[in-house]
Amino acid sequence: MTGRKQQETSAVRGSAAPEAGADRPVRAAEGPDRTARNAPRSGPAPVPRGQRPFRGPLRAELTRWFGPVVGATVLVTLLFTMADKADLWLITWISTADHLRTAGLLVGGPLTAAAACWQGGRERRRGTGDLLATMSRTPLRRALLAAAPTILWPVVGYLLTTAVCLVATWRYASYGRPWVSLIAADATALGALGVLGFLAGRVVPWRLAPPLVAVSTYLALGLPGYSESAVTWLSPALEHSYPWDRPLWWCAPVSMMWTAGLAGAALLAYAARRRVTALVPLAAAATAAALLMQLGTEGPWRPDPAAAALVCDDGTPQVCASRVHARMLPGASAALAGLSAKLRGVPNTPARVVESETSAAHETDAEVSGWDTYFRRNRITEPELFALNAAADTAAPRSCPTPDAHTRADDISTAVVDWLAPIPGLDDLPPPPAPLYTRTLTRLRTMPERERTRWLGRYLAAARSCHLDRVTAP
Template sequence: MNTLRATLRTKHPHPRTHPLRTELIRGIGPWAGAAVALTVGVTMYAKAPGWQSRWGDVTALLRVTALLLGGPLSVATGCWQGGRDRRRGIGELLASLPRAPLSRTARALAPAALWPPAGYLVAVAGCLLATWPYTSGGRPFFPLIAADAVALAALGTLGFVLGRLIAWRLTAPLLAVVTYVGLGSLSYTDSAVRWLNPADDHLYRWDQPVWWLAPVSMVWTAGPALAALLALAARRRAVALIPLVAACAAALLIARTGDGLWRPDPAAARRVCDNGTPQICVTAIDRKLLPEVSAALAGLNAKLRGVPGAPARWVDGPNTPSPGREQLAMARGAIVRNVDDRVVLGRGEVQLPNPVDSSTRGQLPASLYAYSAATYLLFSEECDTIDYDTPGGQRASTIREAVHQWLAPSPYFTQYWSDDAKRYAERLAAMNDQQSRAYLTRYLAADRCRPDEVPAP
């Protein structure tokens, strides 16, 4: 008797596995999570030079990649999972069990709703670790990453509901195609509906999302999915109206806000300058690249030093005007205001090419970057009306090419030069420091929108 009691008290060596765990570790779920992680990871790796220097860039590209490529995988997984019981012919058997329909449905839905977001988060962790060594400050937009995971779960839920309702084996791939086309096409519309697209591409430029964007986006994407699930399996289907109404309110808020969803980040846009002459200033979010920028512009600045009309400071930042007549006025010492009056460029300041756009993993190609900086100094977009087919227009263009190449030599831009451009370049190269500074003073003082006023070397 004592032996029997001891045996009864002994814990069973093989504890019963929870049904949810069985659902999660078997079937299509783990494969879907791995597919999403691999798809997002490979796509991000192929575009690594474009996002590995800023947290905002990696977050923005992750969002597009996850929803545009992972979204179709998620909805197809949900559709296939939703039709599983019907394919096995056990739907009536499951309906006869005492467990509530919503509980059974939620358990069957779990692989499609949980595994794709899990795979996405694995890819996110890898991308953030790859970005961390090259960033200059700030932090990732973690709430938006969480909102993207919720959107993937919502797409899996919608696919699951449609898989339960539609008994056609090609529904899953068809839904994947429709999801891809739908999310992609919404990014090209000019209406307010564009802002409702979770896969919308945002070009990060010293800004940050409003604090409520992530939670409201979660309500917008999860609301219709939860409403569809409740309408399918809840005993009181009227409760499906609650998440649907919440989703409509969230959608209205997002659509009406529009461009206001992203606002300037003063901490990221704060200028950080070196001690050189002329001074070089970048924004705080790019300050780790400041030594690279200073080294790249050393040769250009040496040729410009002491030249009247040369820049007193190179600056980069939000709302800086594009190359045009503003740069000509700045080079001559004028004070120019931007159109929206939020950025004031002082006397002698000239726009600096954004270093992040030119760098790869913290490495800046010095010659190409200096060539771009010289472009900002010399180019005037308001001179597009010049007819370069005329002798005067051709002459002005050829002189500009030679001056450009002399200021910032780059081997990539001389292979198609004309004989006149080579002759002008040889004249510049033969000048001593005093002669070259005298010529550059006359060149910067001339109105280059009038070809006849451009002096030849």
């Protein structure tokens, strides 16, 4: 039994020896496996620098709730403000730019400054100022990252509002193009207000600072418009009311340099390591301010002869509108059709009825005002009053001196105007008309056509030569 067990044990050992030998190649193969494990793991191919997704602290700041909410608030507020006065700016490109400037700066500006002021006090409210100061970022970078939401998002809201309004104006504008330079200047001013409001929030440790900043911003933008001094043009929110003008080519860039330089100087003076660098944008802002203050009474606007050029119909007399109101011409011709019919064949009748205040009007033309008043989106809304204005200048030109006292010629000319362009219910209005007016108007309605034509010819000859004293009643 003992000999048999020894044989079995030796057989087991003999069979195990090859297995141990078989393990050696496996151990030798472990070298490459360890190298493979220590080698860097294969991952997705690196993305080129220009195609990397937008990541980092700036994205984190911009995607937090406060920035998008401020931008959406500015967008909704400006859209509501513009929609409320759509009939006043859906006329020309320049009127659209004017109302965008007013809404964007006088309405969106205080809102942006107040939101930025609240954002500026964020670290103080959270008590994280000392913690952030230990980070490797410079104070200027930390300030820029914190202020970015209330600078960029309001500008985005303003630009989206501008895009909507420009698309709407495209249907109604008759001449010109969008004033992109003015839009860029307004967007820059809005961003500058965000920077200044943010710095106010950092400096003033008071929870009521945002509303006070909003009120101060509104006053700083609006009050210069009531002044006649040289500092008037330093406010980027000033309106313009003449559709036949155009801005100077350098006005928008200089305005951008003024607002951006002022905001940049304040930011560098607050957060830069070397505050002397603030002198560079401050010098740029001072240079721009000096240029703007040299504009004088005319401001940054100059006449545009091409915009004031007349476009006329083929009627008798011709009805002429400026190029900026060319799409209103069919409605104006229809409103003045009755006046033209009554003046047809009458001697000394003006050859044209032109839009007033245009440089293309002659002294012999009759002028009609109210194109922006009696038209809405190129459609006439009060044709009777529009025709009354044209008849008034036809029968009593504006170029004639106004008498100091009421004369009999006034009653006659008023009767002629009311006959040329009657308004329903005018006779029933108080006070009761003068007897000479009543007799003249009744006579014009009942006179034979030939006799009325001769009398109207004599009347127009005396009236348009400013000799109303020679007028006799019919």
